Amino acid sequence: MVIDLQNISFKYGSVNVIQEITAHFNPGELVSLVGPNGAGKTTLLKLISGTLKPSSGKIYIYDQLSHNLTNKKRAVWISMVPQNPKLPDEISIPDFVMLGRNPHLGLLQWESKKDFRIAHKSMSLTEIDYLSKRKLGEISGGERQRAMLALAITQESPIMLLDEPTSNLDISHQIKIIKLIRKIHEQKSGFGVTILAIHDLNIAAQFSDRILLFSKGSIAADGTPKEVLTKNNIESIYGSEVTIITHPEHGTPVIIS
Amino acid sequence: MKSTTNTNDQDLVLPYKYPWNKITIGIIIIFICAVIGVAVGSVYIPVTSVLLILLSKLNLFNGSIELTPAWHTIIWNIRFPRVVLALLVGASLGISGATYQGLFKNPLADPYLIGVASGASLGATIIFLSGIPFTYGYFSLLPIASFCGGIVAVFIAYLISIKSNNTHLSTLLLAGLAIGAFATAITGILMLRSDPDLRPLLSWLMGGFIRAQWSHSILIMPYIIIGVSFILGYSRILNTMQLEEYYAESLGVNTEKTKRILIVSATLVTAAAVSFSGLIGFVGLIAPHIIRLLWGTDYRTLLPLSGLMGAAFLILADLAARTIVSPIELPVGIITALVGSPFFVYVLLKTKGSTVDGY
Numbered sequence: 271m272v273i274d275l276q277n278i279s280f281k282y283g284s285v286n287v288i289q290e291i292t293a294h295f296n297p298g299e300l301v302s303l304v305g306p307n308g309a310g311k312t313t314l315l316k317l318i319s320g321t322l323k324p325s326s327g328k329i330y331i332y333d334q335l336s337h338n339l340t341n342k343k344r345a346v347w348i349s350m351v352p353q354n355p356k357l358p359d360e361i362s363i364p365d366f367v368m369l370g371r372n373p374h375l376g377l378l379q380w381e382s383k384k385d386f387r388i389a390h391k392s393m394s395l396t397e398i399d400y401l402s403k404r405k406l407g408e409i410s411g412g413e414r415q416r417a418m419l420a421l422a423i424t425q426e427s428p429i430m431l432l433d434e435p436t437s438n439l440d441i442s443h444q445i446k447i448i449k450l451i452r453k454i455h456e457q458k459s460g461f462g463v464t465i466l467a468i469h470d471l472n473i474a475a476q477f478s479d480r481i482l483l484f485s486k487g488s489i490a491a492d493g494t495p496k497e498v499l500t501k502n503n504i505e506s507i508y509g510s511e512v513t514i515i516t517h518p519e520h521g522t523p524v525i526i527s
Numbered sequence: 528m529k530s531t532t533n534t535n536d537q538d539l540v541l542p543y544k545y546p547w548n549k550i551t552i553g554i555i556i557i558f559i560c561a562v563i564g565v566a567v568g569s570v571y572i573p574v575t576s577v578l579l580i581l582l583s584k585l586n587l588f589n590g591s592i593e594l595t596p597a598w599h600t601i602i603w604n605i606r607f608p609r610v611v612l613a614l615l616v617g618a619s620l621g622i623s624g625a626t627y628q629g630l631f632k633n634p635l636a637d638p639y640l641i642g643v644a645s646g647a648s649l650g651a652t653i654i655f656l657s658g659i660p661f662t663y664g665y666f667s668l669l670p671i672a673s674f675c676g677g678i679v680a681v682f683i684a685y686l687i688s689i690k691s692n693n694t695h696l697s698t699l700l701l702a703g704l705a706i707g708a709f710a711t712a713i714t715g716i717l718m719l720r721s722d723p724d725l726r727p728l729l730s731w732l733m734g735g736f737i738r739a740q741w742s743h744s745i746l747i748m749p750y751i752i753i754g755v756s757f758i759l760g761y762s763r764i765l766n767t768m769q770l771e772e773y774y775a776e777s778l779g780v781n782t783e784k785t786k787r788i789l790i791v792s793a794t795l796v797t798a799a800a801v802s803f804s805g806l807i808g809f810v811g812l813i814a815p816h817i818i819r820l821l822w823g824t825d826y827r828t829l830l831p832l833s834g835l836m837g838a839a840f841l842i843l844a845d846l847a848a849r850t851i852v853s854p855i856e857l858p859v860g861i862i863t864a865l866v867g868s869p870f871f872v873y874v875l876l877k878t879k880g881s882t883v884d885g886y
Contacts, residue, residue, distance in 0.1 A: 321773045345779030352777075358632070358769040360824045364541070369767050373779035378760055380827070386542045425778070 278327030302474035305484030311467035345373035359407025370424030411438035553835030621837020624811020639808035641703030650676020673798035734860025754796035809867020
């Protein structure tokens with residue numbers, strides 16, 4: 271088991287954002303977290319990444335209590351693409367992407383040629399090589415998202431967490447990025463775990479192995495896209511009527527309103 | 528998004544190169560500034576004589592030097608110690624300024640403006656007036672007392688800027704202003720209550736190198752070396768600290784430890800600078816900003832070059848301070864403020880609208 275969540279809860283003030291969630295993530299899974307706004311998707315990602323500490327319950331990463339991991343060890347195992355962070359305007363895109371090598375470097379160690387090749391490859395994969403002379407303050411929201419993805423890829427960690435990685439992208443970039451995430455995931459040949467919080471149910475259905483449907487801080491349904499994205503589940507949790515059809519090519523569910 | 532076939536594929540992500548050539552050029556410029564600084568003054572001494580004395584002191588020249596003893600005294604006992612102290616203090620302020628700016632993600636964080644220097648000078652004043660003998664051979668309590676004062680000031684300023692929950696640029700500066708004013712007021716009270724005979728000795732508080740001696744440079748050297756070593760050691764980590772804290776942590780950085788080490792180191796370096804030269808503002812603002820404009824924000828480049836820039840700037844500022852209205856000497860802090868305040872306004876206007884995280 272790569273990630274093991276045991277009965278975790280998280281309170282923000284007196285509000286229960288996450289309520290007694292138990293879930294396991296196995297090697298090779300690409301999992302989407304879906305659900306209405308405020309259902310706890312982002313919070314769960316932050317709990318797994320160690321940004322937040324659970325109010326109760328335990329999180330194990332590779333059988334080690336997450337709480338006890340050093341930041342460095344956690345960063346070797348987990349990379350994260352946050353949603354809309356404030357980024358320093360003055361840093362160039364290659365310098366930013368290079369920061370992903372930090373977990374692999376000692377205090378007095380600087381990036382080797384190999385590290386630069388890895389960063390360069392991530393920039394090519396995310397198709398931001400044309401930004402090599404630009405600074406973070408000079409690029410669009412979608413380019414920033416791709417730069418953050420490039421940084422996470424550069425980290426070369428088996429676990430990748432992504433919070434709405436396509437929120438600032440147009441439809442063609444959305445599909446490209448999701449396909450890229452899928453490709454990176456598959457390159458880890460069955461060892462990696464990729465978890466993404468995502469709004470778009472159809473993208474989730476098409477590209478995930480497994481979907482967790484969130485409702486008010488709990489997991490309402492957990493399974494393959496077909497098992498989770500049923501008319502009943504969606505109507506009861508999102509509160510709007512939908513029709514489900516089957517994708518003619520992929521056989522995955524497609525939700526239309 | 529068309530996949531671009533770039534002919535310069537290998538050049539996209541260039542390996543980082545330490546700026547050895549820029550550092551070398553910087554050292555040469557500082558050397559030239561220093562020689563000019565020694566040569567020029569109320570009595571002009573030819574550059575060749577300055578160089579000859581320097582060479583003979585370094586045992587590189589054994590010929591006889593035709594110098595009057597007065598010239599020798601002026602060069603070796605008055606001007607050289609002064610220029611060397613200005614060099615050390617300028618380098619210290621440049622490096623610590625760049626460090627504070629990186630830590631606080633605030634391009635305006637100067638050791639003087641965030642109250643560290645005032646706190647440090649209060650610490651030094653207390654020791655000075657306490658009557659405790661503070662110099663023992665090559666050890667002095669002054670830098671240590673300055674450090675204590677400085678560290679208290681920076682932590683208060685930092686806590687205020689966190690507590691106010693306001694990440695805007697100005698919070699830290701306003702907190703620093705308040706703490707600086709408070710520390711300066713206490714220093715003033717202590718001075719006025721002190722033995723009138725001691726007061727002239729406190730003139731260093733005004734910021735300047737009038738009383739500079741060789742021993743001053745030797746006394747502050749260890750603290751500068753220790754502090755600067757830690758800062759340069761953490762220079763790559765300081766790059767990751769430009770991200771939001773949780774993001775830096777997700778890249779494996781122990782942000783709390785890094786902040787503690789860097790605040791202590793930068794304050795140690797600032798305190799060493801303040802303890803014999805008093806309050807000199809804006810060097811820590813001007814030097815890093817110019818380097819950043821020219822060569823970007825990588826702290827591995829920014830920190831050493833800011834130090835060199837600060838050193839060259841302060842040697843020249845001191846030269847101006849003692850020659851502009853000669854024979855009267857201005858405190859060097861007046862010169863740095865003259866240059867620095869417009870610069871401050873310029874940086875302020877340039878960063879207007881952007882947040883603290885712009886750096």
